[in-house]
Amino acid sequence: MTDTSIRRADVATVATPIGPFTAIVDADGAVLASGWTADPAELTSVIHATLRPAELRQRDALGEVTRAVTAYHAGELTAIDAITVRQRSGEFLTHAWEVLRKVPAGEPVTYTEFAGLSGRPAATRAAANACARNAAALFVPCHRVLRIGGALGGFRWGLDAKRWLLAHEA
Structure with a gap:
């Protein structure tokens, strides 16, 4: 529909x-x-x-x-933070995007931690998928999610942009 x-x-x-x-x-x-x-x-x-x-x-x-x-x-x-975002998907992705908006600037989390915050601690791939399918970059700050050990992981807008955003928020 x-x-x-x-x-x-x-x-x-x-x-x-x-x-x-x-x-x-x-x-x-x-x-x-x-x-x-x-x-x-x-x-x-x-x-x-x-x-x-x-x-x-x-x-x-x-x-x-x-x-x-x-x-x-x-x-x-x-x-x-106060900007309204409208995205649609399944229940987990929609919830994960809401959770992601609560990750504070300067306090990045790992994909595993993000999965846990989203209520599915074993669903690290699903958490990474939520970041990859996020249409509202910046307002839903998927750049605040890192790999275990601090590696950047991916970012639709390039790793240089992700690196700048993280440094800007540090």
Whole structure:
């Protein structure tokens, strides 16, 4: 079933120290997808089919979302916390994304710890899958999850970006 209330969405790109950051928001301002790219097509492909907009309207800015992105990159690490995010998937992934939003800046966790926080301590692969399928980078801070021993693991937007984000939050 498709959510017909989300036919159009707004998109804007802002410059950051690690490259252009684009966000796509629905009519009520909830982030549907975001990441360090200037190409909205890279983002629309990861939005759940029931939320995917048929049309994107280019904007210069997205109000609170753009202000939060700018403030975060300028050092106000909690600026992203109050931004509403809308993602859909199965029960575990949806819950894992909510849990991930509670991992504080400067306190990264391992995939194993993230699995435990998500209520499935043996499901490390499922926790890693939640990070890989996260469409709302930064607002759902999957960059705060590391491999055991501190290795970075993966990151859709590149390991240099993940390294910068972690150092920025340290």
